[in-house]
Amino acid sequence: MTSSQGTSPRGAPSTGEPSARRTAMATLANATIADLEARLAAHPLPQEHTIIRQPEIGLVMVRGRAGGTGAPFNLCEATVTRCVVALPDGTTGFGQCLGRDKHKALLCAALDAYWQQEPLQEAIESEILAPLRNIETKRKEQTKAEVAATKVDFFTMVRGE
Amino acid sequence: MYVAVKGGEKAIRNAHTLLARDRRGDTSLPALTLAQMTQQLYLSISRVMAEGSLYDADLAALAIKQARGDLIEAIFLLRAYRTTLPRFGYSQPIDTATMLIRRRISATYKDLPGGQLLGPTFDYTQRLLDFTLAANGEEAPATPQTQAFEAQERVPRVTELLDDEGLMEPDAELPEDHEVGDLTREPLEFPAGRDLRLQNLARGDEGFLLALGYSTQRGYGRTHPFAGEIRLGEVEVSLFVEELGFDVPLGEMTVTECQMINQFAGSAKAPPQFTRGYGLVPGQGERKVMAMSLVDRSLRWQELGEEATSPAQDEEFVMSHSDNVQGTGFVEHLKLPHYVDFQAELDLIRRLRAEWFEKNQKTTGETADLEAAQ
Known part of the structure; x- marks a missing residue:
């Protein structure tokens, strides 16, 4: 897995297929290991995958943009763990998430592989990804509601009166 | 200039044992956990991540614990650690x-x-010490209010x-072919x-x-x-x-x-x-x-x-x-042995002083002769 120096397209990809897969990957990357394991305990995956790239910890240089929208610059590195698995039919699954949790990267890779199997995709979407999205949405809504309660309206005092 | 020295292994080993003991402090008190630090000292964690230039809260907590709370020492530890890891690539710019x-x-x-x-935010707080935080069995904070958004x-x-x-x-914007420094x-x-x-x-x-x-x-x-x-x-x-x-x-x-x-x-x-x-x-x-x-x-x-x-x-x-x-x-390297360098400086200062006094005495002597002649 290598990354090109800023030559890749900005934002989400245009083709439909990777976009659904990307959404699934985002849900997995944002889930806590505890939530992920809880869902997998309730809905176990087949165990047909083999690891073709062992979970590995490394760095990604995170970029920002000058002024928020201008030219990119290097902000800081972040730890990332990645892993690749393969199914007997040759399908490969990629797992990658911020942090140093090798087990989580492996679970993400396996889920990415099985998600690409037509018969399994629906079950993974409804039994694993939907509940994880639910948890994520609830967490975000809670944050937004708490922050909204600190919304402030300042009154400007007129000078010299 | 620093000149390499040899020896001192035993003293260094013992000094590090002392450091480890002092770092831990009173063992009748529980040791800090990294989770406590990432949860309760997040602004220290943030500073170490920013200046260590490595986003990983658990590593920053470990570094702060090891550095006894010295944030610059912790930043140093993170910078050293990052050199042991492979670089997977550059992220898309965050939005x-x-x-x-x-x-x-x-x-x-x-x-x-x-x-x-x-x-x-700390803004609009009165910056008065809150002694309820010092009390044993600190009360659980109030549940934040929520509002529709x-x-x-x-x-x-x-x-x-x-x-x-x-x-x-x-x-x-920079030209498309500009490689980000x-x-x-x-x-x-x-x-x-x-x-x-x-x-x-x-x-x-x-x-x-x-x-x-x-x-x-x-x-x-x-x-x-x-x-x-x-x-x-x-x-x-x-x-x-x-x-x-x-x-x-x-x-x-x-x-x-x-x-x-x-x-x-x-x-x-x-x-x-x-x-x-x-x-x-x-x-x-x-x-x-x-x-x-x-x-x-x-x-x-x-x-x-x-x-x-x-x-x-x-x-x-x-x-x-x-x-x-x-x-x-660069500042702290001044602590390391500079003995050879200092010896050379010492010789130089001795020579300069001897020359200075000799010259001064001569001048004083000449002035005295002149005064006597008048």
């Missing part, structure tokens, strides 16, 4: 407009679209609001582009940048700043993976961003408009991003056709001295 916002304020617009959200996919930045009228300087890969050279300056400032020492930013406010390179917008929250980080052909989400990262807006009366190079300084750091670091954006703006004097008169505008001075790991290395 702070899509942030899950936990705080967002503007000192320039009372009624900005999306609202002013105070979030978790408008769903917003994208919260526009304040700097976009004036864009239409041309009153606000647009963000500078990376000072972890190539040594610093001057003049440096804004990409390298921003990277340098993002990992620069907060105290140093605060002092420089403060100096610009006090008149050393005045920039007339307003805090256009400060925001804190989580953004998605993604990495383009060639095997997959799309940028893969890696998870969310906490960042703090500051847009400083500066009055600018115009120059031969640019019309009167509001110009901008930018600050961005990993974690929660409001003071740091504000100072960073003040210094970023000051360093842009050449591009805007201003006169350079002050330390905060001196790119080489600022960028060469902002790094506290480099600074610590």
Whole structure:
């Protein structure tokens, strides 16, 4: 897995297929290991995958943009763990998430592989990804509601009166 | 100059045992856990992540614990650790407009679209010590209030609001083929582009940048700043993976961003408009991003056709001295044995003194002879 120096397209990809897969990957990357394991305990995956790239910890240089929208610059590195698995039919699954949790990267890779199997995709979407999205949405809504309660309206005092 | 020394192994070993004992402190008290630190000392964690230039809260906690709370020592430990890891690549630039916002304020617009959200802030506290935190069995904090909110996919930045009228300087783009500078890969050279300056400032020492930013406010390179917008929250980080052909989400990262807006009366190079300084750091670091954006703006004097008169505008001075790991290395190396060097200095001073006294005596003697003759 290598990354090109800023030559890749900005934002989400245009083709439909990777976009659904990307959404699934985002849900997995944002889930806590505890939530992920809880869902997998309730809905176990087949165990047909083999690891073709062992979970590995490394760095990604995170970029920002000058002024928020201008030219990119290097902000800081972040730890990332990645892993690749393969199914007997040759399908490969990629797992990658911020942090140093090798087990989580492996679970993400396996889920990415099985998600690409037509018969399994629906079950993974409804039994694993939907509940994880639910948890994520609830967490975000809670944050937004708490922050909204600190919304402030300042009154400007007129000078010299 | 430092000259290598040998020996002292036993004393060094024993000193490190003492250090380990002192680091742990009274063993009848429970040891700090990393989870306690990431949860309860997050602003220390943030500073170590920003200046260590490595986003990993657990590693920052470990470094702070090992360094006995010395944040610069902890930053040093993170910088050393990162060199042991492979680099997978460069992320897509994060988009702070899509942030899950936990705080967002503007000192320039009372009624900005999306609202002013105070979030978790020390602002408006009275800075009185809270002794209930010192008491055993600290009470659980009150449950935060909640309020209905408008769903917003994208919260526009304040700097976009004036864009239409041309009153606000647009963000500078660089040519498509410009390779983003990376000072972890190539040594610093001057003049440096804004990409390298921003990277340098993002990992620069907060105290140093605060002092420089403060100096610009006090008149050393005045920039007339307003805090256009400060925001804190989580953004998605993604990495383009060639095997997959799309940028893969890696998870969310906490960042703090500051847009400083500066009055600018115009120059031969640019019309009167509001110009901008930018600050961005990993974690929660409001003071740091504000100072960073003040210094970023000051360093842009050449591009805007201003006169350079002050330390905060001196790119080489600022960028060469902002790094506290480099600074610590050079200052603290003075502790190491300089015996040979000092012996040489001692001989030199002895010789100079002998010459000085000899010359002085001769002159005094001559003066005395002259006086006697008269």
